Amino acid sequence: MSLRIPQISFDDSDQLAALCKAGGDSLRLNVLRALASDSFGVLELAQIFATGQSGISHHLKVLTQAGLLATRREGNAIFYRRALPQLDSLGGKLHAALLEEVDQLTLPADVHARIGAVHAQRSAASEDFFAKMAGSFQARQDMIAGLPQYRDSVVALLDALNLSADCTALEVGPGDGSFLPELAHRFARVVAVDNSPAMLELARSRCERDTLDNVELKLADALQDECPSADCVVLNMVLHHLAAPGEALKQLARLVNVSGSLLITELCSHNQSWAREACGDLWLGFEQDDLARWADAAGLTPGESLYIGLKNGFQIQARYFSRPAPDSRLTHR
Numbered sequence: 587m588s589l590r591i592p593q594i595s596f597d598d599s600d601q602l603a604a605l606c607k608a609g610g611d612s613l614r615l616n617v618l619r620a621l622a623s624d625s626f627g628v629l630e631l632a633q634i635f636a637t638g639q640s641g642i643s644h645h646l647k648v649l650t651q652a653g654l655l656a657t658r659r660e661g662n663a664i665f666y667r668r669a670l671p672q673l674d675s676l677g678g679k680l681h682a683a684l685l686e687e688v689d690q691l692t693l694p695a696d697v698h699a700r701i702g703a704v705h706a707q708r709s710a711a712s713e714d715f716f717a718k719m720a721g722s723f724q725a726r727q728d729m730i731a732g733l734p735q736y737r738d739s740v741v742a743l744l745d746a747l748n749l750s751a752d753c754t755a756l757e758v759g760p761g762d763g764s765f766l767p768e769l770a771h772r773f774a775r776v777v778a779v780d781n782s783p784a785m786l787e788l789a790r791s792r793c794e795r796d797t798l799d800n801v802e803l804k805l806a807d808a809l810q811d812e813c814p815s816a817d818c819v820v821l822n823m824v825l826h827h828l829a830a831p832g833e834a835l836k837q838l839a840r841l842v843n844v845s846g847s848l849l850i851t852e853l854c855s856h857n858q859s860w861a862r863e864a865c866g867d868l869w870l871g872f873e874q875d876d877l878a879r880w881a882d883a884a885g886l887t888p889g890e891s892l893y894i895g896l897k898n899g900f901q902i903q904a905r906y907f908s909r910p911a912p913d914s915r916l917t918h919r
């Protein structure tokens with residue numbers, strides 16, 4: 587007589603065990619910390635943690651299989667970011683608690699320095715692009731999405747703001763300055779900050795041509811140099827050129843006055859990797875949720891969003907976020 591061994595399924599506990607195991611390694615915890623508001627490719631993470639590519643790939647696989655990381659293809663590279671905890675699923679609360687604890691960790695100074703080096707490599711590529719390509723800027727913008735395609739949507743968001751006569755605006759990355767007339771006509775004072783001398787020269791010509799007397803142009807890196815705060819901060823097609831967009835959003839949100847607004851126009855996530863070469867894009871657009879999550883982490887509240895589908899397959903998101911008065915956010919959450 588053959589003995590039947592009962593088949594016991596441990597699916598759920600296997601899943602929890604994978605989560606616990608993934609968290610049970612200090613390098614993996616530091617990877618999660620480094621990905622708090624950033625995403626990195628395998629080679630970047632190998633550089634950041636000074637470890638071999640196969641070693642880091644193993645850890646990334648463990649974290650991904652446990653549901654702690656999610657991947658996204660950016661051209662030929664796979665980028666890793668944190669997965670969001672699913673609070674009503676098995677392990678969701680443990681996942682959220684783990685991230686909360688991880689965020690208390692301080693990354694070692696050398697890891698921190700190498701993250702800075704990775705960001706600097708990304709930024710240098712972007713600056714180099716605008717230095718060389720200012721002459722063909724408009725044609726390159728038009729290959730994906732030019733201002734005529736999203737101007738009306740951003741203007742509609744601006745006009746819904748009920749601005750008072752003394753309100754100020756800050757445009758980060760005005761490029762050739764095509765949006766500055768819209769801002770100059772609506773705000774008492776506008777400051778436009780661009781870190782590319784060549785692009786700023788184009789913006790200067792535009793301001794002179796249109797006699798925009800209330801616009802001040804500033805050659806500065808919006809993330810490194812001091813910028814004035816404003817009632818409305820505008821970023822049109824800039825975020826995908828920034829080395830660490832999540833961190834950048836946090837920094838730029840600090841420039842928004844209380845009860846003020848942040849308007850962001852961006853590409854939705856896409857897989858047209860030629861945009862990197864042709865238009866100097868560091869990121870292939872963003873998920874709608876990414877922007878909302880970063881804005882939330884920056885203390886902003888989401889408002890209206892407009893989405894614009896283009897004939898060439900790209901989609902644009904025009905997003906509005908506001909900075910609430912200090913204690914109103916607590917009561918709204």
Ligand SMILES: C[S@@+](CC[C@H](N)C(=O)[O-])C[C@H]1O[C@@H](n2cnc3c(N)ncnc32)[C@H](O)[C@@H]1O
Pocket residue numbers: 712716727733758759760761762764779780781782785806807808809821822823824827828
């Ligand atoms: C794709 S262009 C967008 C121009 C314009 N806003 C538009 O919608 O046509 C991006 C602009 O952001 C600028 N930029 C990139 N990184 C920057 C930074 N860290 N600080 C200031 N400007 C930056 C670039 O020099 C460039 O002019």
